[in-house]
Every structure is written in C-alpha cells, then in structure tokens.
Amino acid sequence: MTTAPNNLPPGNLPPGGYVHREPSALRKALPWIIGVVVLALIGWLGAALVDSLKDKQKSFSIYYVDRGWVRFLLFLLAASGVLALTSLLGQRIGMARTGRRISYAAVLGDQLTHLFLILVVLIAIYPLFYVLIAAFDPRNSLFAFPDFGNPNIFYKTGLLPDLKQLNLENFAKLFEGVTIPAWQLLLAVIGGAALAAVLISLIVSKVGRDTDALANVRAWGLRVLVAALAVLVIFMGPAQFTGGSNESKFLLSVRNTLLVSGLTGVLAILLSTTAGYAMARLRFPGRFQMLLFFIFIQMFPVFLALVAVFKLLTDLGLGNTFAGLILAYSGGAIAFNTWIFKGYVESLPESLEEAAMVDGATRWQTFTRVVLPLSRGMLVFIFLNQFIGTYAEFILASILMTGVEHWTVGVMLRSFTSGQFSTKWGVFAAAATLGALPIVGLFYGFQNFFVGGAVAGGVKE
Amino acid sequence: MTTLSPPRSRTAVPPQGSRGILLALLILAALMGASVLIGWLLSTLAAQVVPGAPAYLLLVFTVVSLLVLAPLTHRAFPWITNWFYLLPALVFILAFTVLPVVLTVNYAFTNYSGQNSGNPDSAARQDATLSSDRRTVTLSGLTGSAQEYLNCAAPNCAGATLVLYDEDASVPYRVKVASAQGNAFTLAAPTPESVQVAQATRINKISYVGLANFQEIFGKASRALWPVFLWTVIFAFSTIVLNSVAGLILGILLYNKRLKGRNVYRTLLFLPWAIPTVISVQMWVALFNQQFGIVNKSLGLLGIVAIPWLNDPLWAKISILMVNLWLGFPYMMTATISALSTINDDLYEAAEIDGASRWQQITGITLPLLRNSFTPILLSGFAFNFNNFGIIYLLTAGGPAQEGRESTAQSTDILLSWGYNTAFVSAGGQNFALASAIALIIFFLTLAISIVNFKAAGVFEEARK
Structure with a gap:
C-alpha cells in the first residue's frame, strides 16, 4: 500500500511528490485475517449445509447419476487441456505471422476466461431458456415427467427440450375469448x-x-x-374479454399495467421537474430544508403505511380504481425523481439560462423553453425508470385492486403460481414470457440510459 | 422583528433566514388549508345537491381552488413564486406520503386491528326492542352491565354509540346513547320512523393504548424482533458482498479489451436485470421445487441429493441469497464496467512498464480506484436490500416455519415482511396497530442507515450546494 504523504509540508516532497511508506503490520495482515475469518465462516456454513443433507432422499433415481460431479470435473479438465493445446497452437501461429512475441500465459488466460464466461452465461441464462421452452410446451405442468423412454439422460430429465412437442397451446389459452375490433x-x-x-x-x-x-x-x-x-x-x-378463466384476461392485465405504469411515469415527470429545477437553480431560504424533507420522508416504508393509504383511498371513493393506484404510486415516486432531475439540471451550463434571462425571459420561460428541451434525455430516463418500476410492482396492486378485471400483470402471474395446486406452469411460463417482453425490449432499446442513469443514481442516492 | 412596510413586502426578494422559511411555510399552509376547506365545502354541497356524487370530488375541488388561490397569493407575496415550483410535488407528497405516514404513526399507539376497526361488532349483536316514544332501546338478552357491553368510560355510558339494525340487518343506523340503565338504553334523540329496530350492537372502538404495541414487540423480542433483525442485516450484507464480488469479477474479466466477443457476454449477462423481478422471482420458485424443479434435476445429474431449497430454514436463506445474486449481479457488473472506464489507461501502461503482473495491477490500481465509486453503490444497495420485501414475499413468503417463533416472523422473514404479515396475513390477525409500530421501528432503522449512507455519498454537501 502506498499512501500520499499527508503529514509532509508540500515543500519537502521528493521529486514526483510521492513517498512510499510501509503500512503497519496489522494493516498488512488485515486482508489475510479477513480472508481466514470468511473461509472459516464458509466452512462452518458448508458443514452445516452438508450435515442438513445427510439421510435426505435422493432425487428420482432416473435423474440421479452417482458421482456425476466427478464426470463434470473431468470434462472441465479435458476442456482446459484442449484449450491449452489450442492456445499453444494459436500462440505459435500468431508469433509466426506477426513476428512479435506473444505471451503464452495471456493467450491461455483469455481462453480460460472464455470457458469460465461461457459457463457463467449458461448457468445465468439457462433458467430463462427453460421457462421459454416451457411456454411452448402444452403439457402444462411442472410435475410432468418428460420422456421416460429416451435413453439420453438430458432429454429424460427435461433439461433439453423435446422440440417435437412444442406448440402454441399455452398462448392460445391466454387469448381465449378475446374479441378485437x-x-x-x-x-x-x-x-x-x-x-x-x-x-x-x-x-x-x-x-x-x-x-x-x-x-x-x-x-x-x-x-x-x-x-x-x-x-x-x-x-x-x-x-x-369474454373468456371465463382468469388466464384469458391476461391481455387485459397487460393493458391495465401499461395504463397504470404509463400514467405514473407521466405524473412523475409533471410533479418532479419543476421541483428539481427549483432545487437546482433557485436560491431561497428553506430550499435546503425542503430538500432534506423530500429525502427523508421517503425513508418511511410506504407500503407499511398501506393501511392508511387504503383507508384514505377508500374514503375518497378511489378504492379499487386505477386512479387511486396511480395516485398511490406517484406519491412514492417524487423524491427520487426530483433528486435525479436536480442533479441533471446542475450539470447543465448555467450560461444558457443567464443568456435567456438577459434577453428578457422570465424564470418560467427559461425553464420551459431552455431547460426542458435540453433535458429531453433525462425526462425519458425518469419516465422509463418509473414505468419499469411500476410495471414490476406487485404488493400495492395486489392489496388495492380486487377483481380479475383490475389485476396487473404481477397479480395475474401470482394467481397462476399461488393457486392451491400450482399446476398452471405452462400458462405461467407463457404469460411470463409475454409479460416480460415489453420491459426487456425497453431495457435493451434504452440500454445506455439505464447503464448511465442507474449508476449515476446509485452514486447519488 | 421589524414590521414590514407595504412596498418591501411587494418585492420579489424573499425574507431571509429562518423567519423567511417560517413565513413561507405559513403562507403555503394557509393556501393549502384554504383550498382543502373550500374543496371540502364544495364537495359536501355537491353531495347534498346530487346524492351519490363521488367522494373524489373533494380532490378535484381542492385542486381547482388551489389553482384559483395561488395567483392571488402571488399578488400579495411576489417572492413566493420560488415556492410555487415546489408546490405540485409538495401537495402530492403531503397528500399521499405524509398524511398516510402521520396516520400510521397515529395507529401505532392504538389498538386498530381487523376486529377493532371502528365498525359495528356483528358478533355481539342482540335482539332489541324500541319503546313507543322511539327513545329507549331495550336489549333483552343482555347479560352483563351496559358499561361492560359498550366498553365505555362513564357508568351510564353517556355519549357512547349504539348501532341499530332492522329485520334484514342490512343497513346499520348509528345512534348516540344519553344514558343506560340495566339493559335499557335511552337515546339522545328519537329514532326516525324509517328505522324498524330489530337488533342492536356495539361499535368496536379504536382506542389509544399508549406504548402497549411497543411493549408487545419488545416483550416477545426473542421470538420475533431479534432473530428477524439479525437475518435482515445478514441478508442485506451478504447480498451486497456476494453481488459485488460476482459483479467485480465479471466486470474486470469483461473489461479486458483483448477479449473477443465481450459485448455478446455483456448483452447476455444483462438479461436477468432486464426482466421484471415480479416475474423472475416467481420463475425461481418453480425451478427450486424439491422434487420436480430443474435445479435439483441438474444437481441429480452431478450426483447430489435433492436439496430442500425452499423447505428448510437454512437452505431457504441460501436460496434467497442465490436468487438475489442472480437478480443483482448484472447491475454490479455494469457499475464495475462503467467505473473501470473512468480509470486512466496510462496507469496500467506505467505499471506494465514497471513489471507489475495482471494480478498486481488489479490489486494495486483497479480495486483502490474502484473504491470511491463503489462505496455509495454498496451503501445504497444495503439500504435497498434492508427493505427488499419483494423477493422475500414472492420466493418464500417468509417461510418455512421455524420453532420458537411468532407465526408472523418465520425463518426468512425480514423486518418489513414481518410487519406485512402482522397486518395483512391471517396469521397476524390483521393487527394494523402492531404493524404500524413495526413500521415505525423500521423507519428509524432505515433513517440511521440512510444518514450513514448520505454522509458517505456526500448527499448533504450536494444538497447544500
């Protein structure tokens, strides 16, 4: 560890302005101590977990491969060996072609990184792939045994899909009895x-x-x-929606969710931009205190105030209405968005607004004609962030909205999995696929907004 | 204090100091109070004229009168414009955050529950007869005293409320009691002819109980509060550690410019973040099924026994951490990549020239420089996960059950889900007051975490700027 010499006066600095000081023994040992403690904890936890598995039943024997992990390790070892060979070949060919020295360790390291990343991607993405396949599998049950007769154990367990079985039956159930003019x-x-x-x-x-x-x-x-x-x-x-079952109203729940999320997003923009602008640019007594108030009132877990929110909305005659749900969401959305917009306005050059004011524009005109057009990207981010957050909300919606015609996507999906016999697996998978699509599309379409905005928000929040 | 001369009060310069703040708040409070009052008057009037006028007219009229009154206020105090920028947000926060919070704090000191809800007690309904002057109700079946029945302070129950029903027991009619004698209740005013009294009952009053809710929480702390609090902290802390370690490793691997196809990996690994959690968590419930879930089937191929992922107190905790890792690592990975892109490449070149290995570069340059941008992310992540109700509720709903615990605080319940169970799940008996007390405790804990968080992230300096 090198540390900047805080205690030296600037005049005494050696050339380069940097002295190396040996950190104390404790400081040096600290990472090791932490490492040992963490290892001990993990070891204890692992022992407890393994102990809890003693005399537990195995999975169904058709899925069970005794000592399968040995085979897996052997496979990894073999793959690494093959990579070591191909890296050697690549290194030699590359050196012969370019005439430059290429480090073998670097090439092998890259190859092994690829192997590791591929494994990570497989583990991370496979569950999604499995659900996607289940959406097209009409046998509609998590509990169905896939192909008993198939000799290949991957097909027998259902890890790999039987493509011949797939069709659109689950999706058809979601659109049963829907009339579209x-x-x-x-x-x-x-x-x-x-x-x-x-x-x-x-x-x-x-x-x-x-x-x-x-x-x-x-x-x-x-x-x-x-x-x-x-x-x-x-x-x-x-x-x-004339279908009798809950799942035939899925499209309606998507529509409800889009309506609620969209309006909440618009409301979030309307309510937080003026406040954010005032906090960033106007100087008046009470500004700092108000900002603190905005930040801290947000700490209260709003949905534990749910009883009060519910009573309030019912007394206003807005119980079980979308208007009530939107109002409840918007109340919780203001502070964060105000803070984000304030930070954004502060990053804009003030000279533009000053120029507009010199030309005779009022504060309000400056705000609407100069600041708002400049912050279009930020407004899109606020809208999308709020939209996606509301889309994924479940608790408020499930408590405030009763009746299948008012359900949002989250509540609808929950009804498929939390039934007494949770066997609507195929329908759930199909609905989850369709319900996630708009958000996934938005996320990838506006990826840069989220990467930039979320990290900035994290830094600032 | 100096008195303001009229020309000065018309300037656009706000009065300074705390006097200025107080004055502004006073004016705004008066403005909003007047609007609500007018809104209330108008909506009551509307309800009189048009029976069945919706109750939300109150909101509409309030907003309209606010729009009318605001310019008038502005003419009297031109400097208030600054505050008008805050007004939309302020009105909303007051109505839909502050008001519910105040009500909740209030509930924390009452016995408000599903039973004590301020509604007629249908279980205590008694046959009743009305005297001919329509002023005395007699409950023939009453066994105890009137004071006991109505649960009132004064022995003669003056001012207490009795609820009368007709034969169908459909429409409750509330009457005030003037005095009670034995099982006869004399009413303050004669009952209207339209009410055919057949039955009567009491109201389950919401009454103040002082600190009883907090006493209950701390009295049973070893069965609920402490274990739940401990797990909440462990959950939030381990999630942050696991997610950031995974994010750091993947981020550093993927920032390697030599690596071919790193954008493909990045795009694929981004996917868990893009899927709404309400969907992906429910998906994991199915995948973690002990007999039929794909996770255990895959482990069976590796020769590992069927793990009781969601059915064992310890394994359920592991499952929650694993699902949260799956949900959260893309964010940490992305944050790492963004933070890495701010590090100057010259540093690495210089280190390479000095002969530092890749590992030395990571520990000597990357990690120390990442610390600045990571501290606030980690802290806000901790604060978020401290109240991350969604994953707990959707994955395990707090279960599986554990011995020696309250039925509302099971093995994987965090503070927030404990409060939720207390209020909204049948096991908690809809004890809204107790849940509000829990909410208050969570509020103070969150506040403490957030103050540390804000101090570290420099929020206060940025706000004061």
Missing part, C-alpha cells in the same frame, strides 16, 4: 409497422452511415408507435 387490429398493425421501421432504420444506421433521414424515420416511427399504443391501451376494455 377491426380498428384495434389496424392500430396494432400501424404500431407494429412503426416498430419495424424503427428497428430497420436502427440496423441500417449500425451497418452503414447514420443519416438525418434515418434519424427522422426513427423519431417519427417512435411517435407513431407511442401514439398507437396509447390509443390502444386507453380504449381497450374489459368487455372485449
């Missing part, structure tokens, strides 16, 4: 076309050059898409 179909087609146009222009701009025309197409495509979606969401109603 022609104008909604038309809107959906328009929205789909706009989405396609946006995606195609994105691909073209990635492959070739990005031109103004392409950017224009994207901007208009997005506008048309949002408008078509908004009209669809607002005017779709429970009357269109």
Whole structure:
C-alpha cells in the first residue's frame, strides 16, 4: 500500500511528490485475517449445509447419476487441456505471422476466461431458456415427467427440450375469448409497422452511415408507435374479454399495467421537474430544508403505511380504481425523481439560462423553453425508470385492486403460481414470457440510459 | 422583528433566514388549508345537491381552488413564486406520503386491528326492542352491565354509540346513547320512523393504548424482533458482498479489451436485470421445487441429493441469497464496467512498464480506484436490500416455519415482511396497530442507515450546494 504523504509540508516532497511508506503490520495482515475469518465462516456454513443433507432422499433415481460431479470435473479438465493445446497452437501461429512475441500465459488466460464466461452465461441464462421452452410446451405442468423412454439422460430429465412437442397451446389459452375490433387490429398493425421501421432504420444506421433521414424515420416511427399504443391501451376494455378463466384476461392485465405504469411515469415527470429545477437553480431560504424533507420522508416504508393509504383511498371513493393506484404510486415516486432531475439540471451550463434571462425571459420561460428541451434525455430516463418500476410492482396492486378485471400483470402471474395446486406452469411460463417482453425490449432499446442513469443514481442516492 | 412596510413586502426578494422559511411555510399552509376547506365545502354541497356524487370530488375541488388561490397569493407575496415550483410535488407528497405516514404513526399507539376497526361488532349483536316514544332501546338478552357491553368510560355510558339494525340487518343506523340503565338504553334523540329496530350492537372502538404495541414487540423480542433483525442485516450484507464480488469479477474479466466477443457476454449477462423481478422471482420458485424443479434435476445429474431449497430454514436463506445474486449481479457488473472506464489507461501502461503482473495491477490500481465509486453503490444497495420485501414475499413468503417463533416472523422473514404479515396475513390477525409500530421501528432503522449512507455519498454537501 502506498499512501500520499499527508503529514509532509508540500515543500519537502521528493521529486514526483510521492513517498512510499510501509503500512503497519496489522494493516498488512488485515486482508489475510479477513480472508481466514470468511473461509472459516464458509466452512462452518458448508458443514452445516452438508450435515442438513445427510439421510435426505435422493432425487428420482432416473435423474440421479452417482458421482456425476466427478464426470463434470473431468470434462472441465479435458476442456482446459484442449484449450491449452489450442492456445499453444494459436500462440505459435500468431508469433509466426506477426513476428512479435506473444505471451503464452495471456493467450491461455483469455481462453480460460472464455470457458469460465461461457459457463457463467449458461448457468445465468439457462433458467430463462427453460421457462421459454416451457411456454411452448402444452403439457402444462411442472410435475410432468418428460420422456421416460429416451435413453439420453438430458432429454429424460427435461433439461433439453423435446422440440417435437412444442406448440402454441399455452398462448392460445391466454387469448381465449378475446374479441378485437377491426380498428384495434389496424392500430396494432400501424404500431407494429412503426416498430419495424424503427428497428430497420436502427440496423441500417449500425451497418452503414447514420443519416438525418434515418434519424427522422426513427423519431417519427417512435411517435407513431407511442401514439398507437396509447390509443390502444386507453380504449381497450374489459368487455372485449369474454373468456371465463382468469388466464384469458391476461391481455387485459397487460393493458391495465401499461395504463397504470404509463400514467405514473407521466405524473412523475409533471410533479418532479419543476421541483428539481427549483432545487437546482433557485436560491431561497428553506430550499435546503425542503430538500432534506423530500429525502427523508421517503425513508418511511410506504407500503407499511398501506393501511392508511387504503383507508384514505377508500374514503375518497378511489378504492379499487386505477386512479387511486396511480395516485398511490406517484406519491412514492417524487423524491427520487426530483433528486435525479436536480442533479441533471446542475450539470447543465448555467450560461444558457443567464443568456435567456438577459434577453428578457422570465424564470418560467427559461425553464420551459431552455431547460426542458435540453433535458429531453433525462425526462425519458425518469419516465422509463418509473414505468419499469411500476410495471414490476406487485404488493400495492395486489392489496388495492380486487377483481380479475383490475389485476396487473404481477397479480395475474401470482394467481397462476399461488393457486392451491400450482399446476398452471405452462400458462405461467407463457404469460411470463409475454409479460416480460415489453420491459426487456425497453431495457435493451434504452440500454445506455439505464447503464448511465442507474449508476449515476446509485452514486447519488 | 421589524414590521414590514407595504412596498418591501411587494418585492420579489424573499425574507431571509429562518423567519423567511417560517413565513413561507405559513403562507403555503394557509393556501393549502384554504383550498382543502373550500374543496371540502364544495364537495359536501355537491353531495347534498346530487346524492351519490363521488367522494373524489373533494380532490378535484381542492385542486381547482388551489389553482384559483395561488395567483392571488402571488399578488400579495411576489417572492413566493420560488415556492410555487415546489408546490405540485409538495401537495402530492403531503397528500399521499405524509398524511398516510402521520396516520400510521397515529395507529401505532392504538389498538386498530381487523376486529377493532371502528365498525359495528356483528358478533355481539342482540335482539332489541324500541319503546313507543322511539327513545329507549331495550336489549333483552343482555347479560352483563351496559358499561361492560359498550366498553365505555362513564357508568351510564353517556355519549357512547349504539348501532341499530332492522329485520334484514342490512343497513346499520348509528345512534348516540344519553344514558343506560340495566339493559335499557335511552337515546339522545328519537329514532326516525324509517328505522324498524330489530337488533342492536356495539361499535368496536379504536382506542389509544399508549406504548402497549411497543411493549408487545419488545416483550416477545426473542421470538420475533431479534432473530428477524439479525437475518435482515445478514441478508442485506451478504447480498451486497456476494453481488459485488460476482459483479467485480465479471466486470474486470469483461473489461479486458483483448477479449473477443465481450459485448455478446455483456448483452447476455444483462438479461436477468432486464426482466421484471415480479416475474423472475416467481420463475425461481418453480425451478427450486424439491422434487420436480430443474435445479435439483441438474444437481441429480452431478450426483447430489435433492436439496430442500425452499423447505428448510437454512437452505431457504441460501436460496434467497442465490436468487438475489442472480437478480443483482448484472447491475454490479455494469457499475464495475462503467467505473473501470473512468480509470486512466496510462496507469496500467506505467505499471506494465514497471513489471507489475495482471494480478498486481488489479490489486494495486483497479480495486483502490474502484473504491470511491463503489462505496455509495454498496451503501445504497444495503439500504435497498434492508427493505427488499419483494423477493422475500414472492420466493418464500417468509417461510418455512421455524420453532420458537411468532407465526408472523418465520425463518426468512425480514423486518418489513414481518410487519406485512402482522397486518395483512391471517396469521397476524390483521393487527394494523402492531404493524404500524413495526413500521415505525423500521423507519428509524432505515433513517440511521440512510444518514450513514448520505454522509458517505456526500448527499448533504450536494444538497447544500
């Protein structure tokens, strides 16, 4: 450890301004002590866990491979060996071709990194793949034994899907008895076309050059898409869903969730931008205190105030209405968004606003004509963040909204898994796939917003 | 204090100091109070004129009168404009955060529960007869005294409330008692002709009980509060450690510019973050099924016995940490990559020239420089997971049951889910007051964590800026 010499006056610094001081023995030993303690803890935990498994039943014997882990380790060893050979080959070929010295350790390290990352990706992504396959598997049960007769143990356990069995039966159940009038179909087609146009222009701009025309197409495509979606969401109603089962109302729950999340997102922007701007730019007594108040009132676990929220909304006649749910969500969304927007406005150059004010603009005009147009990206982030957060919310919705026609996606999905006999596995998988798609799409579409914004938010929160 | 001369009060310069704050708050309070009052008056009027007018008209009228009154206030005090920027947020926070919080704090000192809900007690219903002057109700079946029955302070029960029902027992009609004698209750006013009295009952009053809820919590602390608190801290802490270690390893591996296809890995590993937790956690419940879940099937292939993931107190804790790791590592990985991109490459080049190995570069350059940007992320992560109710509720719902615990505080319950169970799950008996007391305790704990958190992240300096 090297430390900057705080105690030396600046004049006494050696050239380079840096002295090396040996850290104390305790300081040096600290990582080792922590390491030993952590290892001991892990060892104790592992022993306790292994102990708890003694005389536990094995899984069904058709899935059980005695000493399977030895085979797995052997496989890893063999794979590493193959990689060591190919790395050697690659290193030699590379050196012969470029004529430069290439370190064998670096090449092997990269290869082993690939092996490790592939394993991590497999473990992390496989559950999603499994659910995706289950969505297309009509046998509709987690508890079904897959192919008994298949000699391959991967197929026998169901780890690998039997592709011949797959069809769209689960999805059909979700859309049973749904009547969609022609104008909604038309809107959906328009929205789909706009989405396609946006995606195609994105691909073209990635492959070739990005031109103004392409950017224009994207901007208009997005506008048309949002408008078509908004009209669809607002005017779709429970009357269109004539199916008797809960799962046939899945599309309605998606519509409900989109409605609630979208309006909450808009409300979050409306309520937090003026406050964030005032906190960043206006200087008046009480500003700091208000900011602290905003931050600290947010510490109260709002959903333990749920009893009070519920009573309040019921007394206002808003119990079991979307308006009530939106109001309850928005109350909890303001402080964080105000803080984020304040930070953003502070990062803008103040000279722009000063120039506008010199030209005779009032504060309000400066805010609406200078600051807001500049912060379009931030507004998108606030909206999306709120939208996604609300989409994934479950508790408030499950307590405030009763009746299947008012359910949101989370509540609907919960009803598939928490039933007395939780056997609607296939339907759950199909609904989870469809329900996650819009959010996954948004996340990847606006990836940079989230990477930047979430990290910045984490730093600031 | 100096008195303000009229021209000065019309300036746009706000009065300074704490006097300025108080004055502003006073004006805003008056403005909002007046709006609510007008809104309430108008909505009552509307309810009189149009029966069945919705109750939320109160909100509409309040907002309208706020819109009318605000410009008038502005003419009297031009400097208040600054505060008007805060007004939308402030009104909302007051109505939908502060008001419920105040009510909750209030409930913490009462006996409010599913039973003591301020509603008529249908279990204590008695046959009743009304005298001919419609002023005396006689409960023929009453065994104890009237004071006991109505649970009132004064022996003659003056001012207590009795609820009358007709034959169908459908519409309750509340009357005030003037005095009680034996099993006869004299009412303060004659009952209207429209009410055909057949039965009567009492109201389950919400009454103040002082610190009884807190006494209950701390009295049974060894069966609920301490173990739950301990697990909450362990849960939040281990989650942060596990997630950040996994995120750091993957982030450092993926930041290696030589590595081909690192964007593919990054995109794929991003996926768990992109899926709404309400969906992915429920997915894990199915995957962790002891007999049929794919996790145990895969482990069976490795020759490992079927692990009781969600059915054993210890393994359930491990499962929660593992699912939280799966949910949280992409965020930490992304944060690591972003933080790494701010480190100057020259440092590594210099270290390489000086002959430092890759491992020495990581421990000597990367980790120390990451500390600055990671401290606030870790602290806010701890605060978030301290109250991460969603994963607990959806994955294990607090279970499995553990001996020697309250039925609302099982092996994987964190503080917040304990409070939730107390209020909303049948095992807790809908004890809203106790849950509110728990909420208050959680609030102070969260506050303490957040103050440390804000100090470390420099929030106070940034706010004061």
